Amino acid sequence: xxxxxxxxxxxxGFMGSHLYNYLNLDDKFELFEFEDNFFSDQKILKQxxxxxxxxxxxxxxxxxxxxxxxxxxxIDLVKKLIAACTITKSNPHILFASSSQEGLDNxxxxxxxxxxxxxENWAENNDANFTGLVIPNVFGAFGNPNYNxxxxxxxxxINNEETSEIHVDAELELIYVNKxxxxxxxxxxxxxxxxNNKIERYIVPYQYKAKVTEILSVLNxxxxxxxxxxxxxxxxxxxxxxxxxxxxxxxxxxxxPFQYTKHKDNxxxxxxxxxxxxxxQFSYSTTVPxxxxxxxxxxxxxxRFAVIKGKARIQLRxxxxxxxxxxxxxxxxxxxxDMPIWTTHNITNIGEEELVTLFWINEPYDLDDPDTYFExx
Numbered sequence: 001x002x003x004x005x006x007x008x009x010x011x012x013g014f015m016g017s018h019l020y021n022y023l024n025l026d027d028k029f030e031l032f033e034f035e036d037n038f039f040s041d042q043k044i045l046k047q048x049x050x051x052x053x054x055x056x057x058x059x060x061x062x063x064x065x066x067x068x069x070x071x072x073x074x075i076d077l078v079k080k081l082i083a084a085c086t087i088t089k090s091n092p093h094i095l096f097a098s099s100s101q102e103g104l105d106n107x108x109x110x111x112x113x114x115x116x117x118x119x120e121n122w123a124e125n126n127d128a129n130f131t132g133l134v135i136p137n138v139f140g141a142f143g144n145p146n147y148n149x150x151x152x153x154x155x156x157x158i159n160n161e162e163t164s165e166i167h168v169d170a171e172l173e174l175i176y177v178n179k180x181x182x183x184x185x186x187x188x189x190x191x192x193x194x195x196n197n198k199i200e201r202y203i204v205p206y207q208y209k210a211k212v213t214e215i216l217s218v219l220n221x222x223x224x225x226x227x228x229x230x231x232x233x234x235x236x237x238x239x240x241x242x243x244x245x246x247x248x249x250x251x252x253x254x255x256x257p258f259q260y261t262k263h264k265d266n267x268x269x270x271x272x273x274x275x276x277x278x279x280x281q282f283s284y285s286t287t288v289p290x291x292x293x294x295x296x297x298x299x300x301x302x303x304r305f306a307v308i309k310g311k312a313r314i315q316l317r318x319x320x321x322x323x324x325x326x327x328x329x330x331x332x333x334x335x336x337x338d339m340p341i342w343t344t345h346n347i348t349n350i351g352e353e354e355l356v357t358l359f360w361i362n363e364p365y366d367l368d369d370p371d372t373y374f375e376x377x
Contacts, residue, residue, distance in 0.1 A: 003030040007052040010059035014148045022181040045084045054093040067107035074111035082122045091128035100136045130199045131187050136206040140177030141249040155250040158223050169213050173206035176242040208239045222247050235278040248340045257327050257335035271334045280362040287355040294346035302362040306336040311351030317344045
């Protein structure tokens with residue numbers, strides 16, 4: 001089977017990195033690397049558009065002190081993409097990330113609507129497929145605070161002991177980034193199954209609707225229970241689970257290892273491993289000296305590693321980066337590290353005796369649900 005060749009402008013950004021990592025799990029796709037400087041080099045940009053069957057155009061400026069710069073930048077990126085396709089006579093399926101702000105009187109909204117219309121005209125004149133994605137407010141792991149979403153800003157501030165302010169208690173229509181990239185993948189595959197479906201303006205449905213005060217209240221509860229006491233929240237609610245998975249990616253590196261309170265008397269010792277308001281699975285492993293377990297990542301699970309005997313090194317690396325975080329734990333002082341999503345993790349016995357590790361893991365979604373996301377194990 002021929003693979004669908006895909007390029008993502010804005011690949012290194014919030015949505016772009018999630019989409020790249022998600023599509024990279026599927027053997028149906030071949031991904032072409034994109035760097036932001038491609039827009040400054042016409043030769044490279046022409047080669048890029050020539051290589052791709054589908055291009056997801058996510059590159060855009062969201063914020064700037066001068067609104068005109070936002071408008072000019074976003075329109076210029078669209079025009080450069082169209083020019084490269086025109087010169088090379090390429091007609092890839094272009095999927096354009098517009099916004100539910102379309103129709104509002106601001107520079108960003110205007111640039112998105114007019115950019116979509118420019119690409120629609122190009123597609124119509126060149127017999128090409130085009131999907132204009134009208135996207136609601138997006139949140140999820142690793143978003144940039146003060147840029148990508150108010151949820152990213154709140155998570156960052158709470159984890160850095162900063163005060164979060166609400167200027168307008170608006171009701172937000174929201175989509176979790178995992179769901180968004182699933183929607184984009186469906187549109188890519190759909191167009192390649194039905195090439196007669198040429199031009200489409202697709203209003204991406206929102207998943208959740210909540211007021212800003214409601215969101216902040218949930219996140220502050222995470223601080224009170226999870227950060228300060230190590231208690232997992234009730235993860236049976238999908239929105240709370242998605243907020244929690246987002247929140248955990250902003251927890252500072254030095255928060256771990258989190259040391260348990262150890263109760264000891266003449267009978268021995270007692271340590272509470274995990275207090276949760278959610279269901280989950282407990283298990284344990286023994287590991288001989290020098291052996292490493294793990295080296296995988298999850299896209300949706302909450303997981304805790306608790307070392308109760310022996311010495312261990314736990315390593316974390318966010319997917320798409322080379323930065324490795326190392327934690328050393330000793331069962332003499334029982335402690336734990338929690339695993340963020342999209343983060344490769346392993347545990348190694350670095351001591352001379354058997355290592356005993358307890359695990360708690362939560363499965364947040366029904367495995368038969370078509371919206372369940374890939375797990376890499």
